[in-house]
Amino acid sequence: MAKKRKKNSGSGSSAVQRRAQIQAQAQLQSRSPQGAGGAPAGGAQSRTPSSSSTSTAGTSPKSVSTATVRTTTRTEASSRPSSTARQTQRRYTRQRVSGRTRWLIVAGALIVVLAIIGGFIVLSQQHSSSGARGSTDPEVLKTVTSVDSNLLAQIGTGGQKSPLKAVTNRDRLVGPHGKPEVFYWGAEFCPYCAAERWSLVIALSRFGHFSALPETTSSSSDVYPDTATFTFYGSSYTSSYIDFVPLEVEDRNQQALQTPNQEQQQLVNALNPSGGFPFLDIANIYMSQGQTVDPGLLSGLSQKDIAIQITNSSTSISKSILGVANYLTAGICVATNDQPASVCKASFIQAIEKQLPRAALAHSDSLAVNLTSLSAGLPPDNNSRQRHGYRTN
Structure with a gap:
């Protein structure tokens, strides 16, 4: 009986050892990468304590550490990107x-x-x-060069005083193409010229066509600064009835721009001895000097603003600019013997013509003055303040 109990005791000791080995193996697997997620949980090694498992459990800590390092190294190596x-x-x-x-x-x-x-x-x-020359807005140019004749008839004189005076005892002024000449003397800096050009462009457009008409403004440092207008410097005009000869003698900065020839200077000296701007001669029949349109009406307005107001018969701008334009038209009609009839025979133009003074002309046609705008000649007078007599400063 004693022997039997001893045998059972040894068997129990053996079972305890096996359990310890299994626990050691489980701890080893939990430490290694494969134990964490490498080998399946239900693998053969975890189910059956094989001899290899027993051997692993019985290995020394040093060998276990070495195996773990090797396993980790292989795992890291597999996780690194390849050369490709x-x-x-x-x-x-x-x-x-x-x-x-x-x-x-x-x-x-x-x-x-x-x-x-x-x-x-x-x-x-x-x-x-700064008022540098530029191209006029096509819509503005169309507005001022094709004003409705019904609007012009409605305005009539616009309540304006006639700007035209009779020229006495001078030969008929004939242009470079043998037609009655309209001679303009002005300057880009001049605010009174700036205002008058609106009326003059409208009147001239009834006898011909502007194919080029640059825009500009008057001087920034003169009275009525930066008045929006056109410039006849660089303009192009054709007509079957008149020769238009413009001179812009000075630019916005009062520097010489176009120089009159000798005959032009003689004409200015005779009819406009002060040399003031603006000056207009219609074939030596009529002339105008100084202000014709009040530039104060245009103060602060752009070209487009002015063009829009011209088309409204109730505005002061329309009455002033179109009223003066009708006076100039009537004066040119006298010079062309009422041609074209579509313009000059209109009842309101005929009514204005009757208001204009008449003067006898000289009888020597051979002495008619022929003016051209681009010929070289005498330089303008340098005494600016005397020539620009309208100045207030």
Whole structure:
């Protein structure tokens, strides 16, 4: 009986050892990467304590540590990208950088282009504000060169005083093409010239056509500064009835612009001895000097603003500009013997003609003066203050 109990005791000791080995093996697997998620939980090693498991459980800590390091190293090595993968990644990175660089170059070029465009816009606005010559808005040009005859008839004289005076005892003024000449003497800086040009352009457009008529403004430092207007410098006009000869003697800065020839200077000296601006001679039959349209009416208005108000018969601008234009039209009709009839035979023009004074002309046609605007001749008088007698300063 004693022997039997001893045998059972040894068997129990053996079972305890096996359990300890199994626990040691489980602890070892939990420490290793495979134990964490490498080998399946239901694998053969975890189910049956095989001899290899027993051997592993019985190994020393040093051998276990070595096995763990080797397993970890293999895992890290497998997680590193291969050489091909690294090359692909570098190529992709370079492509991304290259693409970004191209977009940056494109964006920079766009910024430069926009800056250049903005600079041109600013410069154009500066030129416009400083009164530099430029192209007249086509709509404005159309408005002033094709005023409805019904509107002109409705305005009549507009309650304005006639700006025309009779020229006495002078030969008929004939232009470069043998037609009655309308001679204009003005300056771009002059605000009174700026106002008169509106009426003169409207009147002349009834006898011919402007194919070019630049815009500008009067001087910024004179009375009625920056009055919106046109300039006859650089203009182009054709007519079957009259020769229009304009001279813009000075620019906005009162610098010499166009020089009169000897005959033109003699005419100015005879009929406009002060040399003041503006001066208009209609074939040596009628002339006007100084203000014809009040530039104060146009103060602060743009070309387009003025053009719009001209078409409204109830405005002071319309009555003033169109009233003076009708007076000038009637004076030119006298010079052309009422041609064209479609313009000069209108009842309101005939009524105005009857109000105009008449004077006898000299009888020597051979002495008729032939003026041209581009010939070289005597320079204008340099005494600006005397010549610009309208000045208030």
